[in-house]
Amino acid sequence: MDDLCEHCQFNLGYIVDHIKEININNINDPMFTLNHDNFQYLCLECHNKKTFGTPKEKIREGFSFNELGELVYSPPIK
Structure with missing residues (x-):
């Protein structure tokens, strides 16, 4: 079955994406990083929007999204 x-x-x-992002303060906490909740x-597409924002918002110069x-x-x- 596809989800x-x-x-x-x-x-x-x-x-599989973390709802609350992993950071330096929680990366070693398995109750956070491995918590199914x-x-x-x-x-x-949704993962990239969440992680990187829209192209005009957060993409660093020299990078883009492909097709x-x-x-x-x-x-x-130039």
Whole structure:
């Protein structure tokens, strides 16, 4: 059985994502990092939006999203 993305409810989800992000303060706490209540099932598009924001918001210069929604290096055109 295929499961839909928990965010968009449209695409198939296949990425297990932490709802509350892992950071330097909680990375060594298995009650946080391995807690099933902190997991969500996302498609690549929703995962990238959550993690990286929209292209105009958070993507560092020299990077972009390709047609698959993957973050890739793309040097600026001079």
